[in-house]
Amino acid sequence: MGKVPLARLALGAMLVVTACGTGTAPSAPASSSGPAVSSAPAATEAADACKELHILTWEGFTLDKWKVPFESKTGAKVTATFLTSGDEEIAKLLAGGDLYDVATASTDSYGAVVKAGALRPLDRSRLQNVKDIPEFLLALGTTNDQLYNMPWNWDANPFLYDPKAFPTAPTSWDILWDPSMKGKVAVWDDSSLIYIAATVLGFDQPDPKAVFSLSDAQLDQVLAKLIELKPNIRKIWASGGELQSLWTNGEVSAGLGWTYIYNQLSAAGVSVKATHFARHGAHAWMDGWSIPKDASAACENLAYEWINTTTSPEVMAQEGEFVGYSPANPKAKDSLTPELVTKLHLDDMEAFGREITFKTSPDRPEKYLEILNEFKAAAGG
Amino acid sequence: MREVYVTLRASRRLQVAAMLGPGTIWILVCVVLPGLVVLAMSFWRVENYRVIPDFNLDAYTRILTRPVYLDTMRKSLGIAAVVAMLTLLLAIPLAYVIAFKVRRNRALWYGLIVMSLWVGYLLRAYAWRIILGSNGILNGFLIDIGVIREPLTFLLFSPFAVVLTLTHLCLPFALIPIFGAMEQIPRTLGEAASDLGAGPLRSFLHVTLPMAAHGILAGGSFAFILSFGDFLAPVLVGGPDGVMISNIAAGQFGAALQWPLGSAIATIMFVIVIGVLAAPSLLSRWLWRGAPRSAAGGAVAPLAEAK
Numbered sequence: 001m002g003k004v005p006l007a008r009l010a011l012g013a014m015l016v017v018t019a020c021g022t023g024t025a026p027s028a029p030a031s032s033s034g035p036a037v038s039s040a041p042a043a044t045e046a047a048d049a050c051k052e053l054h055i056l057t058w059e060g061f062t063l064d065k066w067k068v069p070f071e072s073k074t075g076a077k078v079t080a081t082f083l084t085s086g087d088e089e090i091a092k093l094l095a096g097g098d099l100y101d102v103a104t105a106s107t108d109s110y111g112a113v114v115k116a117g118a119l120r121p122l123d124r125s126r127l128q129n130v131k132d133i134p135e136f137l138l139a140l141g142t143t144n145d146q147l148y149n150m151p152w153n154w155d156a157n158p159f160l161y162d163p164k165a166f167p168t169a170p171t172s173w174d175i176l177w178d179p180s181m182k183g184k185v186a187v188w189d190d191s192s193l194i195y196i197a198a199t200v201l202g203f204d205q206p207d208p209k210a211v212f213s214l215s216d217a218q219l220d221q222v223l224a225k226l227i228e229l230k231p232n233i234r235k236i237w238a239s240g241g242e243l244q245s246l247w248t249n250g251e252v253s254a255g256l257g258w259t260y261i262y263n264q265l266s267a268a269g270v271s272v273k274a275t276h277f278a279r280h281g282a283h284a285w286m287d288g289w290s291i292p293k294d295a296s297a298a299c300e301n302l303a304y305e306w307i308n309t310t311t312s313p314e315v316m317a318q319e320g321e322f323v324g325y326s327p328a329n330p331k332a333k334d335s336l337t338p339e340l341v342t343k344l345h346l347d348d349m350e351a352f353g354r355e356i357t358f359k360t361s362p363d364r365p366e367k368y369l370e371i372l373n374e375f376k377a378a379a380g381g
Numbered sequence: 382m383r384e385v386y387v388t389l390r391a392s393r394r395l396q397v398a399a400m401l402g403p404g405t406i407w408i409l410v411c412v413v414l415p416g417l418v419v420l421a422m423s424f425w426r427v428e429n430y431r432v433i434p435d436f437n438l439d440a441y442t443r444i445l446t447r448p449v450y451l452d453t454m455r456k457s458l459g460i461a462a463v464v465a466m467l468t469l470l471l472a473i474p475l476a477y478v479i480a481f482k483v484r485r486n487r488a489l490w491y492g493l494i495v496m497s498l499w500v501g502y503l504l505r506a507y508a509w510r511i512i513l514g515s516n517g518i519l520n521g522f523l524i525d526i527g528v529i530r531e532p533l534t535f536l537l538f539s540p541f542a543v544v545l546t547l548t549h550l551c552l553p554f555a556l557i558p559i560f561g562a563m564e565q566i567p568r569t570l571g572e573a574a575s576d577l578g579a580g581p582l583r584s585f586l587h588v589t590l591p592m593a594a595h596g597i598l599a600g601g602s603f604a605f606i607l608s609f610g611d612f613l614a615p616v617l618v619g620g621p622d623g624v625m626i627s628n629i630a631a632g633q634f635g636a637a638l639q640w641p642l643g644s645a646i647a648t649i650m651f652v653i654v655i656g657v658l659a660a661p662s663l664l665s666r667w668l669w670r671g672a673p674r675s676a677a678g679g680a681v682a683p684l685a686e687a688k
Contacts, residue, residue: 112638366642376622377624
């Protein structure tokens with residue numbers, strides 16, 4: 001007898017909670033005033049409407065060096081949420097909603113995110129530094145003649161190796177399969193592993209971009225090749241912190257890495273060097289600033305202001321010096337030392353850009369993921 | 382009198398509702414509802430980065446036709462079974478010692494082990510990395526005392542490390558129900574057994590174990606379910622082979638946008654876990670069909686007295 005009111009109470013509560021919901025379904029915009037882009041000039045009085053700028057980005061992209069001056073100039077607070085993986089970037093951007101006013105889109109995820117309609121088209125007239133950015137970088141953030149992703153920094157992920165284990169620098173990815181590398185290789189849990197195997201198998205000739213649209217037969221060969229690599233793998237890592245700790249603790253002596261991590265390791269005195277191969281493969285990327293489709297209209301001016309500030313020559317020079325990736329704005333070289341200018345390819349952006357292949361989303365990401373899972377699950381070859 | 386009786390019953394119902402209500406609501410909203418959403422999603426499909434509610438069995442077909450999913454599930458079940466067994470092998474003697482052999486400050490000993498839960502999973506997994514690494518504490522020590530010359534690489538980034546870390550994680554969870562069950566066993570039964578000529582081992586096997594059986598099965602189930610669903614241990618301390626089914630399920634929700642496939646894997650895992658939960662109670666009922674069920678459930682049960 002006492003069960004009836006209890007059940008009704010529970011059912012009622014459940015309905016109320018479901019109805020309220022958090023409302024982050026992909027097709028339901030939260031509180032946006034529509035995608036229309038006005039051409040109001042970016043102004044500091046924008047901060048009056050917007051007190052807090054929410055940014056979704058990678059660690060290191062909101063260093064105090066440029067964040068604090070921005071906050072005092074605009075009077076608004078900048079809150080950054082850090083990503084830990086490309087997967088998270090896609091998942092968060094596709095979830096929509098007005099949680100973020102500015103988001104970093106990487107070339108890995110850009111294709112998927114733009115096709116899903118998760119980004120707002122950027123108004124070039126409001127981007128102060130867009131005329132200085134080289135065309136090949138802008139192209140990476142442009143779809144159907146519309147700019148969605150304002151380039152900020154870019155790099156080709158280097159091959160890291162321990163000079164103590166390699167008296168002469170290695171010259172190709174084949175070295176990873178060498179029997180002398182048993183238990184010494186660090187492998188990134190990412191589609192880049194498939195591109196490495198594809199390069200070794202020759203699928204990158206004549207067109208390096210062919211690795212993004214491999215056939216089932218080719219992927220089976222890639223899988224077999226990767227299984228052959230297993231005895232040499234010490235660890236499959238997923239985050240920059242992991243990579244850093246593997247090298248710092250001397251667990252590995254070769255593998256694909258990130259320049260930012262390499263800089264930290266060098267500074268800490270770890271025995272490691274970075275290099276790029278002639279047939280390096282698709283390991284270049286570009287990160288840029290974009291505005292999510294459902295971002296609040298109140299903060300849009302401030303968002304453009306953030307983009308303009310961070311793509312200015314001064315901040316770009318700071319990025320090059322303290323984060324270590326190549327800045328997208330070549331004017332940054334005016335404030336940097338000649339060594340840094342060379343290291344960051346600020347004096348040969350176009351030439352270097354032609355040499356490298358930018359990593360984009362594969363045609364069939366679910367198939368590539370399945371191959372990666374099968375590789376991870378297979379017993380060592 | 383009748384009115385008083387009715388009033389009492391009404392307030393009693395209210396009391397029961399107030400006590401069970403929040404818990405029931407929580408279970409409905411946080412367990413049942415999401416579970417139903419996951420189940421529904423496993424039958425849908427993805428098109429243009431959106432999940433379309435169009436009933437199909439593609440996800441389940443894929444799981445059955447590409448060997449990686451079932452193979453990994455089998456491997457995860459294997460690891461979970463090994464971890465559960467090792468955890469019980471450690472937790473049963475530990476619980477026995479604390480329940481029966483420790484005379485003073487029993488709560489302190491028990492508390493020390495349970496307190497390790499406060500440290501948090503990630504921190505403990507990282508601690509194992511520092512201990513087991515090639516240049517870690519253990520290898521360093523063994524090299525220093527001359528037992529080995531090269532570091533033992535199988536210690537970290539291997540199935541050994543995964544099982545070790547998971548056993549370490551599950552031990553307090555298993556200890557709690559086992560200790561709880563053993564604590565309730567009347568000391569008088571053990572004394573009676575020795576009066577009748579049973580040695581300590583026989584007494585343990587034929588009196589203590591059967592009476593703690595429900596706690597042991599609960600502890601073993603906790604350990605099994607925790608390890609089966611774990612995805613952190615393979616990432617932190619696992620080697621190139623160490624992918625478990627949760628990693629595969631979680632990965633489907635990233636760039637691959639295979640929510641139906643991930644949901645299908647999750648649903649199958651859920652069914653397996655329900656099976657594992659149901660099996661022990663059926664098993665214990667069959668194994669110990671003659672023994673008293675538990676000291677609390679049986680006839681007049683004396684409280685476990687501290688000696």
